[in-house]
Every structure is written in C-alpha cells, then in structure tokens.
Amino acid sequence: MKKQLKTRKYHQWVKILVLGLALNAPYTFAEKSKKPVLPKSYESKATPAEITDTDRMFIDLREAARKNDVFRTQQLSSNLANYPFDDYVAYFRIKPQLFDSAGGARNDYSADAQVVAFLNQYQGTALADRLRNDWLLVLGKRKDWVRFDAEYAKFVLDDDTQVKCYSLLSKLSQGENPTKLAIDSRAVLLDPSYFGQACQELVPSLVAAGGMTPSEAKAIGRAASERGFDTMAKRLGGDDPIGDIVKAAKADPSKAYRDFLQTSSRYSKENQAVAWGVIGQFLAKKLDPNADDAYRLQQELGYNELLSVESQEWKVRAGLRAKDWVLVKNAIDGMNPVVRSKDPAWTYWYGRALKAEGQDAKAKDSFELIAEQYNFYGQLAREELGKSNHAPARTKVTEQEIDAMATRKGFIRGERLYAMNLRFEGNREWNWELRNMTDKQLLAAAEYAKRINLYDRVVNTADRTKQEHDFSLRYPTPYRDELSPIARQIDLNLAWAYGLIRQESRFIMNASSSVGASGLMQVMPNTAKYVAKKIGMTNYTNDKLSDTNTNLTLGSNYLNMVLIDLDGSWVLASAAYNAGPSRSKAWREKLTSPTEGAIFAETIPFTETRTYVKNVLSNANYYSSVMNGQTQSLKQRLGVITPKAATQSELP
Structure with a gap:
C-alpha cells in the first residue's frame, strides 16, 4: 500500500499549529478537546501562530517556482519583501530564471548576478547549496568550466548525477586522461x-577521446533502452546491433529466448553474450526458470562488464531462484564494483555462495563485512556467524543535550515549513542541520523530534548513528495504547504491525499516496470499505480513514486477513499488503520447489515490494527486541515458501 507519500489537506484545527509543530506530525488530544496537546516540557516553547494569507502567498510562490513560471514568481515575490523566509522568497524568484518550463537549464547569463549575491548572502545554508546545484547545471550547459569548477568545489551534497557528468566533461576538456575519466564514469x-x-554528452565525448570503447558506450545506451529511454539510448551509444532483441525481450522474454536459441549464431560472440544477458534479465523478472539457462549461456561467453546494472543484479537473482550457487558467485564476481559494494545483499549472497562451495572461512569473512549493519542482510549475516540480533545497548542523552536542539536554526525553520505543509523544504532544513553531528547529538535531536511529535524525523535522525544507538528512537512505538488492543483482539503480532507502519507511513497520520492510500497503515479506500463490511464496522465512510483508531483497526484487520489467506507466511502477507494478494500468490505459483524466504524476498519482481518486504521483516525483528527484549531468528521469521497453485482471492 505504500506509494510515494504526499500530505493531505489540513483539518481545520491544523490551521492554528505552532512554530514548533509540524503539520505532518501525529498529536495526542485532551479528553473531549480538539486542541493539540504538547508534551509538558515543551508546552511553554510554543505560541500558536495562524497560517496567514501571507503564508498562503508564500506557498503559491513555491508552486509557481516549481513550474518555473518567471512572471508569477516575480509578481508574488514582490509582495513578500518582509517575509521571514527571505532566502526562500529569493530562491523561488531566481530559480525559474535558470530553467525553462520543461525543466531544462537555460543557456543565458541573465540571473548570474542574482545567483552570486544569493550565494554570498546565504553561504553555508541548505538553500545556498540547492541554488549552487541549480547553477552548476546552467554553467555546465554553458561549458563555462572555469566558473563551474570553482562552484563545484563548494557543492556540499554533491548528489546530482548530471553535475557529476559535467564535472567529468570539464576535466576532459582540460586534457585529463580520458581512460581514467571513463573508469571514474562507471561510478556515475x-x-x-x-x-x-x-x-548524454559525456559518453560520446569519452568515446571520441579514446577513453571509452564503442562497445562500452553501446552498453550504457542499452541500459537506457532496457528502461524505455530509446532516444537517450541512441544518443549514448548509437545504433545497437541487438536493439531488436532488447525490444523483443521486453515484450515477450519467453519468445525472445526461444527465437534467440535459433538465431544466436548470426551474431558476434560479444553480441550473443549481451543479448543473453538482456533476455535473462526479462525472463528473471517474469520468474521464468529459463532465466538461469540464459544467464549460463551469457556466462560461458563472458562480457559481464557490458551488462547493465539491472542485468547484473537479476543474474544473481536468477541464480538464487534456481539455487545455482555457481552462477550466483560468478554473477557477483562480474558486477560493477560500485554496485556490488553499495548493496549489502551482494555481500551476503556472495558469502552464501562461498559457503555452498565449502569455503567456510571465506564465507565468514564476507558475512563479517556487513554483520554490524542494522538492516535485513546485516541481520542475516549475524545469524550466519552465530550472533544475536538483539538491539544494541541504549545510549542515553541528557535533558540539557535535548534542550539544546530546540535552538537549532534548521530545526526551527524545518518545523515551521512542516506547519505550512512544505515537507520537502522542511526535510531539507532538518537534514542539513544533522550534518556533522556526533552520535550523541543525533540521539538528542531524535529525542527532541519525538517530544514535538515529528516521528518521521525521529526515525530518520536516529537511523544515522554509527557507534552509539537508541533503538527505542530508531524503532518508536507511538499509538501503542490504540494499536495493542486491536492487535491482541485478532492475535496479530504487534512487532510485525509496527514494522509495517514504520515502513508505510513513518507514523505520519495524515500521509496519503498518489493512488489514495492514507493514514498510518496506508489503507486504500476500497480495501477499507471491504474490511469495514467484513468486521461489522457500521456507518463507515472513507473520511473516517483519517481517524487514528479507525485506520489502525482497518489496516490491522486487513493485514491479518492476508496473513490467513496466505497460510501464515509473513513474507507473502507483507508482499500482499504492498502489491496485492493476487500478485503475491502468482509469485509463489512460479516456484518449482520449496524456497527459503530470503531468496523469495530477494527475487520479488517489483523493486518497491522487494524493498518493502525486506524492510518490514527486518523492522519486525528489532521491534520485538525493543518492545519485549526478545529476538527471533530472521531466517525463521522468513520461513520457507512452498509452491502452490494460485487461487483467486476475494481480498482486494
């Protein structure tokens, strides 16, 4: 049920929120009262401030800036001369002058003086770094490499792929070794x-300079084609000799597999290899057992480095699904090193492949690399090493350390932006403030967020600690008085329910998705009506989904229903809650033999659902430790998924 989150419209009482509160935070209420109640230690720090007409004008300015509407932003910003967020007013005025209505960088100099003045006035702030990011895109398009390099050196976040590509183009234009730059580009x-x-400019430039081979460029273009970016693919690598095979594999991988068995000899060894890699990827996404054979044929031919990231990753998954540990090991050996190191999945499965070969000492070394990570594969690695998955010892912070967070400018600004329903900007301010904090400071900030009921910031902030931790903050349990009796009544595992809510909404009660799911448990309207009828909730209407108790009741009951419908498997039920029971059953139907839950989870075809299931079950294990001091083997929790013919479910 979790989709991209956006915030719903205000309830009337939200319009009197305070500077220290966020619109998206949950609140407790005094009995028979509709007034938000602050924790006592922070009551005196909040003075009610109504959302004013000027605030609404500021929100309109932000929307006009999002559309790069120069005229409208000039008009609105001129009426906000004394607005407290003067930097945002200036930014929203300048940014549309840098980009056209389609989001492309403008190739002119008209806003340069304004940009320079802004960067000087607001240097060191989150918004200055954002504007520098924007300007770098303009400077790169202009090929103004002297100014680009000077500004790029000051770009703190450095998280924009296009900017990185422009940086490589700048170095290429200044005569740096093209072969080295091509190697660097693999990480970008x-x-x-x-x-x-x-x-799209960088790749052909590297080919022209002799740093990248035409085959490597075609491989990058093929990766774009696999994702449906056909025009981009041609710009990157030119005509692809197996372009028709890519299209055929996307449309009907089974037919493409059969056809290429007959025609592969017409192609060069290199093109045969990459074609089998593409066919293997799309077969694997259909959970077709022929994926293993396609990838074996590719492996015999070589050219692993010319496979796309998607094909490299699905090669591992095809091997896992077939229990082909030789292919799993070879696939991970042939991965782009950046891709391999980025996801702990590949370190864990490499260890498992080594273990299957009897190389226990090397397998142990692999597991040790990720055993201190508090995620799905970190937990599984710890179990392989015979270690417990208890939550780590709690580091406590003092009241003085917590109180110090209330004066942090980024938090004060972030809270006010949340109050205006500007979550993107609020998160930017909050996260910028977290930079360079020690673990103790992060925990103090997380506790401060908890006291002002910003639970998504509690989780986000506590999740960042490296050595000192407080898992009661990383895995908080708000609404326990409401959720516990509901879960107890239907015998639903409370730790699992919390693990799911943490993943669904981060405890933002009024979160809603692009498809209409809402509330803590992100319940879809049609699902809510179905469940309400099944459990005898009379007079239900969808506007009641915004009520905490109603949302928890319907979401918990639905979760329990899919669990029963899917034979008590937490893996299948978690997948069903996200993608629907019919899909979960169809994925199980594709199994040819009993399969361990971790392999089933890793080979779920939908990226969102695959990530969701792993996070929910990892969360559940830690919630069990935080709430009860108990841990369960994650492997046992995942269980074994057995093949079963798909049946039509009446569940939505």
Whole structure:
C-alpha cells in the first residue's frame, strides 16, 4: 500500500499549529478537546501562530517556482519583501530564471548576478547549496568550466548525477586522461533515469577521446533502452546491433529466448553474450526458470562488464531462484564494483555462495563485512556467524543535550515549513542541520523530534548513528495504547504491525499516496470499505480513514486477513499488503520447489515490494527486541515458501 507519500489537506484545527509543530506530525488530544496537546516540557516553547494569507502567498510562490513560471514568481515575490523566509522568497524568484518550463537549464547569463549575491548572502545554508546545484547545471550547459569548477568545489551534497557528468566533461576538456575519466564514469553512469543532457554528452565525448570503447558506450545506451529511454539510448551509444532483441525481450522474454536459441549464431560472440544477458534479465523478472539457462549461456561467453546494472543484479537473482550457487558467485564476481559494494545483499549472497562451495572461512569473512549493519542482510549475516540480533545497548542523552536542539536554526525553520505543509523544504532544513553531528547529538535531536511529535524525523535522525544507538528512537512505538488492543483482539503480532507502519507511513497520520492510500497503515479506500463490511464496522465512510483508531483497526484487520489467506507466511502477507494478494500468490505459483524466504524476498519482481518486504521483516525483528527484549531468528521469521497453485482471492 505504500506509494510515494504526499500530505493531505489540513483539518481545520491544523490551521492554528505552532512554530514548533509540524503539520505532518501525529498529536495526542485532551479528553473531549480538539486542541493539540504538547508534551509538558515543551508546552511553554510554543505560541500558536495562524497560517496567514501571507503564508498562503508564500506557498503559491513555491508552486509557481516549481513550474518555473518567471512572471508569477516575480509578481508574488514582490509582495513578500518582509517575509521571514527571505532566502526562500529569493530562491523561488531566481530559480525559474535558470530553467525553462520543461525543466531544462537555460543557456543565458541573465540571473548570474542574482545567483552570486544569493550565494554570498546565504553561504553555508541548505538553500545556498540547492541554488549552487541549480547553477552548476546552467554553467555546465554553458561549458563555462572555469566558473563551474570553482562552484563545484563548494557543492556540499554533491548528489546530482548530471553535475557529476559535467564535472567529468570539464576535466576532459582540460586534457585529463580520458581512460581514467571513463573508469571514474562507471561510478556515475548507473541509473539512466538521472542522466539528463550532461551524461548524454559525456559518453560520446569519452568515446571520441579514446577513453571509452564503442562497445562500452553501446552498453550504457542499452541500459537506457532496457528502461524505455530509446532516444537517450541512441544518443549514448548509437545504433545497437541487438536493439531488436532488447525490444523483443521486453515484450515477450519467453519468445525472445526461444527465437534467440535459433538465431544466436548470426551474431558476434560479444553480441550473443549481451543479448543473453538482456533476455535473462526479462525472463528473471517474469520468474521464468529459463532465466538461469540464459544467464549460463551469457556466462560461458563472458562480457559481464557490458551488462547493465539491472542485468547484473537479476543474474544473481536468477541464480538464487534456481539455487545455482555457481552462477550466483560468478554473477557477483562480474558486477560493477560500485554496485556490488553499495548493496549489502551482494555481500551476503556472495558469502552464501562461498559457503555452498565449502569455503567456510571465506564465507565468514564476507558475512563479517556487513554483520554490524542494522538492516535485513546485516541481520542475516549475524545469524550466519552465530550472533544475536538483539538491539544494541541504549545510549542515553541528557535533558540539557535535548534542550539544546530546540535552538537549532534548521530545526526551527524545518518545523515551521512542516506547519505550512512544505515537507520537502522542511526535510531539507532538518537534514542539513544533522550534518556533522556526533552520535550523541543525533540521539538528542531524535529525542527532541519525538517530544514535538515529528516521528518521521525521529526515525530518520536516529537511523544515522554509527557507534552509539537508541533503538527505542530508531524503532518508536507511538499509538501503542490504540494499536495493542486491536492487535491482541485478532492475535496479530504487534512487532510485525509496527514494522509495517514504520515502513508505510513513518507514523505520519495524515500521509496519503498518489493512488489514495492514507493514514498510518496506508489503507486504500476500497480495501477499507471491504474490511469495514467484513468486521461489522457500521456507518463507515472513507473520511473516517483519517481517524487514528479507525485506520489502525482497518489496516490491522486487513493485514491479518492476508496473513490467513496466505497460510501464515509473513513474507507473502507483507508482499500482499504492498502489491496485492493476487500478485503475491502468482509469485509463489512460479516456484518449482520449496524456497527459503530470503531468496523469495530477494527475487520479488517489483523493486518497491522487494524493498518493502525486506524492510518490514527486518523492522519486525528489532521491534520485538525493543518492545519485549526478545529476538527471533530472521531466517525463521522468513520461513520457507512452498509452491502452490494460485487461487483467486476475494481480498482486494
């Protein structure tokens, strides 16, 4: 049920929120009262401030800036001369002058003086770094490398793929070794969704300079084609000799597999290899057992480095699904090193492949690399090493350390932006304030967020600690008085329910998705009506989904229903809650033999659902430790998924 989150419209009482409160935070209420109640230690720090007409004008300015509407932003900003967020007013006025209505960088100099003045006035702030990011895209398009390099050196976040590509283009233009730059580009050119104009210029430039081979460029273009970016693919690598095979594999991988068995000899060894890699990827996404055979044929031919990131990752998954540990090991050996190191999944499965080969000492070394990570694969690695998955010892912070957080400018600004329903900007301010904090400071900030009921910030902030931890903050349990009796009545595991809510909404009560799911448990309207009828909730209407107790009741009952419908498997039920029971059953139907839950989870075809299931079950294990001091083997929790013919479910 979890989709991209956005915040719902205000309830009337939200319009009197205070500077220290966030719109998206949950609240407790005094009995028979509709007034928000602050924790006592923070009551005196909040003075009610109504959302004014000027605030609404500021919100309109932000929307006009999002659309790069120069005229409207100039008009609105002129009426906000004395607004407290003067930097945002200036930013929203300047940014549309840098980009056209389609989001492309403008190739002119008209806003340069304004940008320089802004960066000087607001240097060191989150928004200055954001504007510098914007300007770097303009400077890169302009090929103004002297100014680009000077500004890039000051870009703190450095998290924009296009900017990275422009940086490599700048170095290339100044005569740096093209072969080295091509090697550096492998860490950048991973996801075609973020390439934009800059990366589409970089690849052919590296080919022309002799740093990248035409085959390597075609491989990058093929990765774009696999994702549906056909025009981009041609710009990156030119015509692809197996372009028709890519299209055929996307449309019907089973047919493409059969056809290529007959025609593969017409192609060069290199093109045969990459074609089998593409066919293997799309077969694997269909959970077709022929994926293992396609990838074996590719492995015999070689050219692993010319496979896309998607094909490299699905090669591992195809091997896992087939229990082909030789293919799993070879696939991970042939991965882009950046991709391999980025996801602990590949370190864990490499250890498992070594263990299957009887190389126990090397397998142990692999597991040790991720055993201190508090995630799904970190937990599984710890179990392989015979270690417990108890939550780590709690580090406590003092009241003085917590109180110091209330004066942090980024938090004060973030809270006010949340109060205006500007969550994106609020998160930017909050997260910028967290930079360079010690673990103790992060825990103090998380506790401060808890006291002002910003539970998503509690989780986000506590999640960042490296050595000192407080898992009661990383895995908080708000609404326990409401959720516990509901779970107890239907015998629903409370730790699992909390693990799911943490993943669904981060405890933002009024969160809603692009498809209409809402509340703590992100319940869909049609699902809510179905469950309400089944449990005898009379007079139910969908506007009641915003009520905490109603949302928890319907979400918990639905979770229990899918668990029963799917034979008590937490893996299948978690997948069903996210993607629907029919899909979960169809994925199980594709199994050819009993499969361990971790392999089933890793080979779920939908990226969102695959990530969701692993996070929910990892969360559940830690919630069990935090709430009860008990731990269960994650492997046992995942269980074994047995093949079963798909049946039509009446559940939505």
